[in-house]
Amino acid sequence: MKKVFITGANKSIGFETARQLLQKGYYVYLGSRSPEKGLQAVEKLKAEGLHKVEAVQIDVSDDNSVKAARTEIDKKTDVLDILINNAGISGGLPQTATGTGIETFRKVFDTNLFGVVRTIREFKDLLENAPEPRIVNVSSSMASLTLNSDPSWPYYHHKGAAYLSSKTALNMYTVNLAYELRDTSFKVNLVDPGFIKTDFNNHRGTGTVEEAGARIVKYAVMDKNGPTGKFISEEYNPGTGEIPW
Incomplete structure (x- = not known):
């Protein structure tokens, strides 16, 4: 049975991604910063008849927590x-380029960038034991320098410095x-789940968690x-899914 570890999976998009992978027969290690919320998420999935899941406490911004996981x-x-x-x-929005404090930048980077680096470094050798390992890093179309520089892009005015x-x-x-x-059996991609209605954006999104989960699961x-080293946003590009950097 194939096994997957998903960080931040106790709610929203991460939770839905776990649900869809369980439905496909994967065994899921459900990562959650809060042990209590992780267990609650697992119980919810088991109540749906999805039993091949267990919670793992992980705070990706903490070296010791990642090692403990x-x-x-x-x-x-x-x-x-699979590692997702x-x-x-978000670090709290709005975030202006000149008004956002260094501490906000540090906090956001510690989770969104350094947390990914920590987790990959810690789990890479377990992935190497799989015949076809996959890493999906959840990104955002908002990370595109090309789109953020284009005044015609619908989200051009939605900035957030950190x-x-x-x-x-x-x-x-x-x-x-x-x-x-590149010369291994790994496939590594960035996936934008889309502008999804969750508490991350105060439920202002236009898409559903089901759509977001399906996009992540696909890769x-x-x-x-399949591709590797690609930046994918099927919301932006329903064709090939590739999005400009």
Whole structure:
């Protein structure tokens, strides 16, 4: 049975992604910063008849927490097929370029960029034990430098100095990661779930968590012919899914 670890999976898009992977027969390690909320999420899924799931406490902004999560998963498996880095924070909006404090930048980057780096470094060897390992880093179309520079883009006026910068940095890290793993069986991609109605944006989104989960799952379970090192937004580009950097 293939196994997947999803960070930030106790609610919203992460939770729905876990649900859809469970429905496909995967075993899910449901990462949650709060142990209590993680257990509540697991019980909710089990109440739906989805039993191949267990909660793992992880705060991706904390080195010791990430290491502890690895220790916990080591007790259960020696292989991980999929890692989905979904945990993220906005840091509170609005965020102007000149008015946003350094501490906000540090806090947002510590989760959205450094948290992904920590988690990948800690779990990479478990992924290497899988025949076709997959890493999906959850990004945002708002990370696109091209789109953010285009006054005709519908979201041109939706800026956020710390949040957007952290996601753009995540994109560059992922480009480097995919390049490093280019001659292996890894597939590494960035997926924008879309403008989804969740508490992350005070439910102002236009899409559903079901749509978002399906977009992430598609690139988590793709076969050996799938792409790697790509920036995907099927909301922006329903065709190939690729989005300008």
